[in-house]
Amino acid sequence: MSNSPESDYVIRDPDALLMLEVRNGDDAAFEELMRLYQSRLVIVLTHLSGNPDCAEDLAQDVFLRVYRARDSYVPKAKFSTWLFAIANNVAMNSLRLASRRREVKLKALESGQFGVTPFDDLLIASSGQIPTRRLDKIEMRRIVRVALDALNERQRTAIVLNKFESMSYDDIAQVMGLSRQAIKSLLSRARIALRDVLEPYMRSGKHPNSGKGS
Amino acid sequence: MMPDDASQLISDEQIIAYLDGELDVETERKIDHLLATNQDVRKRTNSLQHVWDALDELERPNVDESFTKATMTLITARANHSVDDHRASLRRRTGRWILAIGSVLTAGIVGFVCVKGLQSNPNRQLIRDLPVLENLDEYRSVQSIEFLRMLDRTQLFGSEETDED
Numbered sequence: 609m610s611n612s613p614e615s616d617y618v619i620r621d622p623d624a625l626l627m628l629e630v631r632n633g634d635d636a637a638f639e640e641l642m643r644l645y646q647s648r649l650v651i652v653l654t655h656l657s658g659n660p661d662c663a664e665d666l667a668q669d670v671f672l673r674v675y676r677a678r679d680s681y682v683p684k685a686k687f688s689t690w691l692f693a694i695a696n697n698v699a700m701n702s703l704r705l706a707s708r709r710r711e712v713k714l715k716a717l718e719s720g721q722f723g724v725t726p727f728d729d730l731l732i733a734s735s736g737q738i739p740t741r742r743l744d745k746i747e748m749r750r751i752v753r754v755a756l757d758a759l760n761e762r763q764r765t766a767i768v769l770n771k772f773e774s775m776s777y778d779d780i781a782q783v784m785g786l787s788r789q790a791i792k793s794l795l796s797r798a799r800i801a802l803r804d805v806l807e808p809y810m811r812s813g814k815h816p817n818s819g820k821g822s
Numbered sequence: 823m824m825p826d827d828a829s830q831l832i833s834d835e836q837i838i839a840y841l842d843g844e845l846d847v848e849t850e851r852k853i854d855h856l857l858a859t860n861q862d863v864r865k866r867t868n869s870l871q872h873v874w875d876a877l878d879e880l881e882r883p884n885v886d887e888s889f890t891k892a893t894m895t896l897i898t899a900r901a902n903h904s905v906d907d908h909r910a911s912l913r914r915r916t917g918r919w920i921l922a923i924g925s926v927l928t929a930g931i932v933g934f935v936c937v938k939g940l941q942s943n944p945n946r947q948l949i950r951d952l953p954v955l956e957n958l959d960e961y962r963s964v965q966s967i968e969f970l971r972m973l974d975r976t977q978l979f980g981s982e983e984t985d986e987d
Contacts, residue, residue, distance in 0.1 A: 635898075642890050650889075651882050660883045667885075668893045675897050749879045756880070770842070771877050777844050792844070796835035803873045810876065 623687035630678045655768045656699040693783045755805040763798035
């Protein structure tokens with residue numbers, strides 16, 4: 609006799625078991641889940657929203673949603689997949705709301721949460737001729753940040769989950785509600801876009817378009 | 823240097839899936855072989871890996887116990903608040919139901935009374951016609967209602983009764 613999918617996930621995923629304890633009214637189990645995931649969640653939400661302060665608020669919102677959904681929780685996937693699917697929805701709603709309020713993303717970046725400056729400012733700051741090894745860590749971080757923010761929302765989500773959560777294509781597909789092949793293409797396009805922006809910097813400190821007279 | 827045909831057969835998408843460990847065994851072996859023998863594939867793979875590693879430069883903010891406590895407090899407060907909201911909503915809904923049922927009952931009673939009042943009662947008609955029915959034979963023998971009215975106007979029978987009193 610085979611086990612139900614629910615019991616399969618509970619056996620394989622201790623976090624799903626913890627969530628079932630939360631469903632049974634154990635708040636200590638919820639606190640444990642929060643400790644396990646809060647930093648991971650804040651990292652992902654930071655890079656999806658581009659703002660660490662906002663990321664903490666969003667993470668609280670995600671945990672609140674999880675807590676409110678505890679009574680109806682049924683482990684149909686890994687707990688982390690379920691959690692990051694909620695996080696993805698929360699982040700996308702927040703970005704859409706911000707977009708409706710005409711909070712241009714560059715404005716937030718300029719406000720200095722990461723000390724990031726727009727791409728052209730970085731070009732001036734780096735003098736355009738500094739070799740890779742001389743780009744200090746902070747400047748490199750700024751450039752990578754700008755390159756990541758230049759991706760569209762879906763590409764950025766896939767990249768962040770792949771990079772920071774080491775999620776498989778199948779898990780990312782579940783979080784984003786897409787097919788595995790779609791995720792493969794999405795990640796490929798995103799990484800090629802990142803390469804096109806970052807490689808010239810890493811090789812010679814040059815802006816990718818600086819030689820085109822634009 | 824132009825890339826050779828073997829390198830052209832491998833797409834960037836395949837190289838990225840190879841770096842992510844998401845390829846089937848056969849394609850993985852093919853790329854392993856190309857990496858060992860083809861400089862262009864090696865260069866493209868290194869470039870993509872290098873860019874991927876550059877993302878490690880991004881910040882990884884850490885949250886501490888104070889975040890856990892603050893979040894737990896917030897969640898408990900909001901959960902309790904939502905329970906209170908739910909109870910208040912339940913009270914409001916119950917009140918609305920009682921009001922609705924009361925209105926329906928009142929409307930029903932008022933409607934019943936009105937219909938009863940408006941409905942013609944056949945017995946009432948019979949009671950009203952009872953004096954006529956009691957003297958129906960006499961009225962038939964007279965045959966003319968005009969003649970009776972004339973007798974009534976003369977007060978011929980009425981004065982007799984008065985004299986007897």
